[in-house]
Amino acid sequence: MNEIKAPKGTRDIFFPEIEKWHFLENAIHAYYQKFLYQEIRTPIFEHSELFSRGIGSETDVVQKEMYTFTDKADRSLTLRPENTASVVRAAIENNLFETIVPLRFYYLGPMFRYDKPQKGRYRQFQQFGIEVFADDSPQLDAEVIFTAVDFLKKLGIEAIRLELNSVGCPQCRPAYLDVLRQAARVDESRLCADCRRKIAGNPLRIFDCKLPECAETAKRFPLLGDHLCSECRDHFTTVRETLSWMNIPFQLNPRLVRGLDYYTKTAFEVTSGQLGAQNALLGGGRYNNLIKELGGPDMAGIGFAAGMERIVLHLDRPKQVRGKILFVAYGDPQWLPHAVQLAQVLREEGYPVFLDYQGKNLKKQFKRADKVAAAFTLILAEDEIKDKSVSIKNMTRQEQVKIPLKDLNAWLKKNY
DSSP states (O other): OOOOOOOTTOOOOOTTHHHHHHHHHHHHHHHHHHTTOEEOOOOSEEEHHHHHHHTOTTSHIIIIIOEEEEOTTSOEEEEOSOSHHHHHHHHHHTTHHHHOSSOEEEEEEEEEOOOOOBTTBOSEEEEEEEEEESOOOHHHHHHHHHHHHHHHHHTTOOOEEEEEEEOOOTTTHHHHHHHHHHHHHHTGGGSOHHHHHHHHSOGGGGGGOOOHHHHHHHTTSOOGGGGOOHHHHHHHHHHHHHHHHTTOOOEEOTTOOOSOTTOEEEEEEEEESSSTTSOEEEEEEEOTTHHHHTTSOSOOEEEEEEEHHHHHHHSOOOOOOSSSEEEEEESSGGGHHHHHHHHHHHHHTTOOEEEOOSOOOHHHHHHHHHHTTEEEEEEEOHHHHHTTEEEEEETTTTEEEEEEGGGHHHHHHHHO
16 A cells, blocks of 8 residues: 655644744733734635735736535535735625724634645745725824834844835826836837736736746836825835835835735835745835725725745744653552542642653653653652652752652752
């Protein structure tokens, strides 16, 4: 029989790497709750229409990368490729616009895209992100960007670069798209087949092509920044000014468009100097028409999504530190019931306890205690059982004391 392996583009996460994930997840909860964000959890799969309408039918995500299937009731469902559309759908469906103030959400969980697996990029990947509704102020754009950059720095990730652009709005972008189409048709022969297809649909997507020949050709195209309306120009100016007040350095990238069609006005991306070609850590922007497009009120929105795998690559491997685990050892299998009861009492008190049920001798149990980095080994043998005591071995200093069981909790509070 052939060995069954994890599907291509997926992976297993376990000790010791899982400790990096726990650290990152706890950091996300602690940091964004300080800014009054509330966690939201949406389904892993949604009706396919949500993403085709929300993300844009011409995007690579919708056309090439979605995991879509038909269920037994002949409904088209899709494993979520991103979570902004899902959060907007949840807010509309559950009337969150009327019941939760402020309208600030954060999330973390798995997303799915059929893409070429690479370092830090998988077909099932983990993202965290934030979404803010009902505020179109450019100062909020700057605050959202600040939380992204500041959070990464607090994780110890310093070699990062913030790039900014404005992708306009429905008032100024259509005229620019006409100009861009004309320029793209002049150089159509120099573009890949995929980019040639995008000319008629959304030519902005050409700027997102990673092929060197297309990127070089796109350098000759007119820039959206030269065609912004006064409102978009003023908005973008204030975003940049506010980031300067916040001491957040940035680089203007006039060809930054992001990969989804719902963005308006501010778009941004944070990259790492430590990851090579696949260097994007997070990206996002404003999406002032998405909520209305999906059937909700005419309300502004902004957010970002971060790839957790790539962030984890920057985190130091956690060191095994003694001080957390208590190991309960017993000198003979007949004392196992007493060991089980002691372990239960200790866990009720909040201590992490390891108990080896295999009936090995004390020497082998001490080796196991050392392997799991136990701080103390609590020993039950014939003498301890008779006088209702316990021997405690400090696994770092290799010192051992014997105390009455009734004094154990007090001793641990003092020495643990």
